[in-house]
Amino acid sequence: MNAEARQSGLTDQNNQGVRFYVRFSLWQRYLHAVVIVTFMGLGLTGLPLRFSGSVWGTAFARVVGGFSAILFFHKFCAVLLTVAFLMHLGDIAYRGLLKRQKGIFWGPNSMVPQLKDLKDLYGHVRWFLWLGPRPKFDRFAYWEKFDYWAVFWGMAIIGISGYSMWFAPFFAKFIPGSWFNIALVIHGEEALLAVWFIFAIHFFNTHLRPDSFPMDLVMFTGMETEKELRERRPQLYQRLLEEGKLGLTTVAPPRWLKNFGRAVGWVIILAGFVLLWLTLTSFFRASGT
Ligand code: HEM
Numbered sequence: 001m002n003a004e005a006r007q008s009g010l011t012d013q014n015n016q017g018v019r020f021y022v023r024f025s026l027w028q029r030y031l032h033a034v035v036i037v038t039f040m041g042l043g044l045t046g047l048p049l050r051f052s053g054s055v056w057g058t059a060f061a062r063v064v065g066g067f068s069a070i071l072f073f074h075k076f077c078a079v080l081l082t083v084a085f086l087m088h089l090g091d092i093a094y095r096g097l098l099k100r101q102k103g104i105f106w107g108p109n110s111m112v113p114q115l116k117d118l119k120d121l122y123g124h125v126r127w128f129l130w131l132g133p134r135p136k137f138d139r140f141a142y143w144e145k146f147d148y149w150a151v152f153w154g155m156a157i158i159g160i161s162g163y164s165m166w167f168a169p170f171f172a173k174f175i176p177g178s179w180f181n182i183a184l185v186i187h188g189e190e191a192l193l194a195v196w197f198i199f200a201i202h203f204f205n206t207h208l209r210p211d212s213f214p215m216d217l218v219m220f221t222g223m224e225t226e227k228e229l230r231e232r233r234p235q236l237y238q239r240l241l242e243e244g245k246l247g248l249t250t251v252a253p254p255r256w257l258k259n260f261g262r263a264v265g266w267v268i269i270l271a272g273f274v275l276l277w278l279t280l281t282s283f284f285r286a287s288g289t
Contacts, residue, residue, distance in 0.1 A: 019248035020223040027091075032219050034084040035151075036268060041077035043195045043275055045070045050188045051282040078162055085155050108138045108239065111149075117142035136235040143205050154194045161187035192279060199272035207269065215269075220261025221253035 024032075048057035048070055061067050096104040103109045108116075121142050123135035140148075161183040164171045168180050207215045211232055218224055226248055230237045240246040 038081035045074035199276040
């Protein structure tokens, strides 16, 4: 078993010569799992507050023990998500500033948008219209970077407005009271945007596009097969091959992990679609359209 496979917590299995590329470390997958669970928790508890007059909002509140119980769980999930967010920032600072891994801030392994992403976007639109070849994506495609930054700045806006409401008596010493009404509007609308974005665009980008339909398990297993890597990210494959850093392993992800990923993935996707439907209908009913 090679070091990367061991680090990602995988066990040996007979996989008939298929080779795998480790795309996400165990740490990255744990962090993503915390984000999935807490974001779902925040959506499930925040949206009944936002649509507290709706049938489903009041029914949910009755089951959970009232709106104050919902708010308690909302704050609990908020703290966990904040910790995960801060750990991610700490990890970037540690690797980028202390260990001086400059590749975090620029280059093909960075999440920072670059000229290639614009060219890929342009090339992709042309490919959609049968006007050109498919762009050769590298470590992160432009839409993956977009998803990442959407969550990043969304976290900042939702977090600042959320904490200012939570600790309103403290913040009221420094800012005018009208801010708290504005914070509630910003928090509620940005949350709605985040939920719609994740449950529609992110789910589609990740699982429902033809490349990965019906579900991409890479965030659970951490691995892609060599064939998937070559087809989905030809530039990354080529680059690693030329640099002699392909580091493929024959150790397959264990079956239990794939089944676990499928089960959790389906529950989350279905729950997301239900929430998407409930919030869309309530939103348009409230706005009279
Ligand atoms: C650090 C993160 C967060 C904190 C500290 C936080 C805190 C709060 C607080 C204190 C409230 C109650 C406001 C009030 O009525 O007094 C609230 C409401 C709400 N939260 Fe969050 N929240 C956070 C993240 C999120 C996220 C990620 C979502 C969406 C997935 C979300 C969705 C909502 C919604 C929809 C409401 C109801 C807004 C309304 O009534 O219009 N929150 N949040």
